[in-house]
Amino acid sequence: xxxxxxxxxxxxxxxxxxxxxxxxxxxxxxxxxxxxxxxxxxxxxxxxxxxxxxxxxxxxxxxxxxxxxxxxxxxxxxxxxxxxxxxxxxxxxxxxxxxxxxxxxxxxxxxxxxxxxxxxxxxxxxxxxxxxxxxxxxxxxxxxxxxxxxxxxxx
Numbered sequence: 197x198x199x200x201x202x203x204x205x206x207x208x209x210x211x212x213x214x215x216x217x218x219x220x221x222x223x224x225x226x227x228x229x230x231x232x233x234x235x236x237x238x239x240x241x242x243x244x245x246x247x248x249x250x251x252x253x254x255x256x257x258x259x260x261x262x263x264x265x266x267x268x269x270x271x272x273x274x275x276x277x278x279x280x281x282x283x284x285x286x287x288x289x290x291x292x293x294x295x296x297x298x299x300x301x302x303x304x305x306x307x308x309x310x311x312x313x314x315x316x317x318x319x320x321x322x323x324x325x326x327x328x329x330x331x332x333x334x335x336x337x338x339x340x341x342x343x344x345x346x347x348x349x350x351x
Contacts, residue, residue, distance in 0.1 A: 199343040200228045206350060207238035207288075214346075215240040215284035217255060217276040219267065220294040220309055221338045222246070228339060240286040245276070255279050266302035268295050270321050273310035277321075281314050289314045290346060292338050294324065296331045307334060311342045313349040320349050 207214060216225050226242040229235050243255055248267055251257040256279045257272060265271040276291035294309025295301050307329060312321040324341050326334060 199340070199347070201232055203343060203346055204229065204232045204235055204238060206347070208234065212287035213238050213240050213284075214288040214290065215280050215286040216242040217280040217289065217291040218242060218244050219246055219251070219276075219292055220296045221292040221335050221342075224335050224339050225290065225292065225342060240284045243276075243280060251276070256283070266304065267293055268302055268304045268308055268310065269293070270310050270312075270323065273312040273321050274314070274319060277312040277314035277319060281316065287315060288346070288350075290342055292342060294334070294338065296334045309334070309338055311338060311345055313342075313346050315349075320345065 218225055223244045229239050245251045245255050248262055252259055255276055257275050261271050261275055273291050273293045276293060277289045281289040291312045295304055295306050297306035307325055307327040309324040310321055312319055322345055326337055
């Protein structure tokens with residue numbers, strides 16, 4: 197994937213690292229980044245935090261955030277990215293949380309996601325809403341949006 201190569205090249209040129217915390221994407225970002233030769237120089241690692249219990253116990257998302265805002269929320273995406281950055285001590289992190297279906301969760305319809313890119317000094321989060329996609333398409337859309345978000349973030 198050409199856009200992922202741009203991300204890897206940017207990080208190599210700037211001697212920086214990235215880590216990921218993926219939920220609805222199920223590791224697709226991690227897979228794509230590790231398909232690129234030399235990724236080990238810039239890619240620290242990933243959490244694939246699918247269940248809420250994992251988000252709480254491993255990634256450190258406070259139960260109150262999940263209860264008040266839900267896992268499919270801007271607040272959760274931000275905490276996932278910030279906590280991943282802290283745990284992995286990378287220069288950047290990116291998080292993906294959303295509902296790929298088949299049913300609504302937390303009173304949020306299928307096809308809503310939040311993606312957050314984070315550095316040690318700032319973050320940016322965006323909402324994605326795609327109602328007419330299957331699970332695979334939705335994951336791929338999340339990957340594409342996340343890549344573009346990162347490249348915009350570092351400009």
